[in-house]
Amino acid sequence: MRSDPGFYDYWPYHERPKLRWPNGARVAFWVAPNIEFYELNPPANPHRKAWPQPSPAVPGYSIRDYGNRVGHMRQMALLDKYGIRGSISLSTALCDHHPEIIELCRERNWEFFSHGIYNTRYTYGMSSEQERDMIRDSMETIHRHTGQKCAGYLAPALSHSEETLDLFAETGTELFGDEGGFYTCDLFHDDQPTPINLRSGKRFVSVPYSLEMNDTIAYVVNKVEPRRYGQMLRDNFDRLYQEGAESGTVMCIPTHNYQVSCPHRLRAFEEALEYITGHSDVWVTTGREIAEYYLQNYYDTARADIQAKNASAAREVQP
Template sequence: MKADPGLYDYWPYRDRPKVVWPDGKRLAFWVAPNIEFYELDPPPNPQRKAWTKPTPDVMPYSYRDYGNRVGHWRMMELLDRFKIRGSISLSVALIDHHPEIIQACVERSWEFFSHGIYNTRYCYGMDEAQERAIIEDAIETVQRATGQRISGWLAPALTHTERTMDLLAEYGLTYTCDLFHDDQPTPVKVAGKQRFCSVPYSLEMNDSITFNVQNITPRRYVDILKANFDRLYKEGEESGTVMCIPLHAYLIGQPYRLEPFAEALDYITSHDGVWVTTGREIARYWLDNYYDKAAADIAARAT
């Protein structure tokens, strides 16, 4: 096995070609709701168990189901309040389970990108034919249900194979959310030499990490989001940055968390230099205007 998968080159943050977002904005801001479906008794994967207890592990299953039944609708109304179009990290099977959610998102012109079929089915151990099948299914199912062809990918439960990025680019996708290595879009190396990039998606700002792993309070989460924004907004004056807030409706949609989070959204969107956008729009703009400059700069530093 290689020590480095070779997906990208080292590229120091300082002294890169300057990025300016549309209309002179300095920070691209996007919100990525993970709209997921978890199976109560998924097919077993020998490398990872979906649930820690023996089946049926009803508690974590039903806890996540709260998001689709209750939390999503609260979260959607909150994003409406600030005119934020969500970029949905979608468990594609949710199209069959809860079409009402999909329709509500379509009506709001939200973006859809794939988060696999279910968040309880992992890519570990998949052969190429199996991985192609889930990519093809995602493209076809989302397009049939929403009219959109997906451009982005966040692997189910962040699980991959050594060929994932190559296959995504081959099928015409343009960005991945599975790399957490930068605060600006960066080129990703793929086998077919297509233009493919990483759009920053944050684990640090992710409500799943802050609430479920770090046990952070809603008020402290607001402080963290504001501090993160302040730094990226300041640096964005020199060269455009990206801030993503990944959300899970079963977490942020809890009654006591929603209004503190609204304070953070109000703070971020009130700044003039913020481009409130989607993952697809960030990728498209950067690929069209900065991919070549980035690739040339990386190549020049390597010589």
């Protein structure tokens, strides 16, 4: 069995080549709204239940429906106010269930990346072909409804297999060449983009996507109050901004329109956005733009540095 996932190498944060964002920005800041569709009665998965309640799980279903009916409009208006283009982690079934949401996001030139088809259907237990088919379906759906060639992936409900990244990268290449399938949000190991090891050797990068700043983790798992969540976002930014003076960092706020957009939580989120975007040396961007910039400007340097450090470490342990 592996001692680690095998997707990336150990690469000390403090000894890397310096990273500089466009116009000298210290922090690349992006917001990732998870716009999802949950089925009331999804097919059963033996590895994980979709709902904690017996069927029909009306409370869980309806609050998520609230997000698509009400919360999305609130969050979209707020991101517009602060000049932020959302990078949508999309349950692609939404293209059929709520095409009006897709159109509103298209009008704003938001990015769409794949979050699977339904957030109630998991990767767990799928064969390689089943997972490949699911990934292909989601990428083709995004392209059909938005014209965008899907670049990024976040596994549905964070359900991941050992082949997920390989399958996504390979499918992206088959569909769109180098313009498709070149970054992941499924790894939470760093505050800078990092090269990812794939069996195909494709140039592929992990873009930081924070579980700690994720509104569902904050509100549901850690039971954080809205005011405290807003302070956490500002504290997180302050540290990344400080370190970004030496080498550029990435801050992501992953949101859910049925969490952060509830009336009693929205002010804390807005105050954090106002604070972060009030700094002039912040690159307000998207997941795709971060990945593209890194691949064009730093990927090769990073690979060379990792290889040099690995070779040096190997020499040190030789008898």
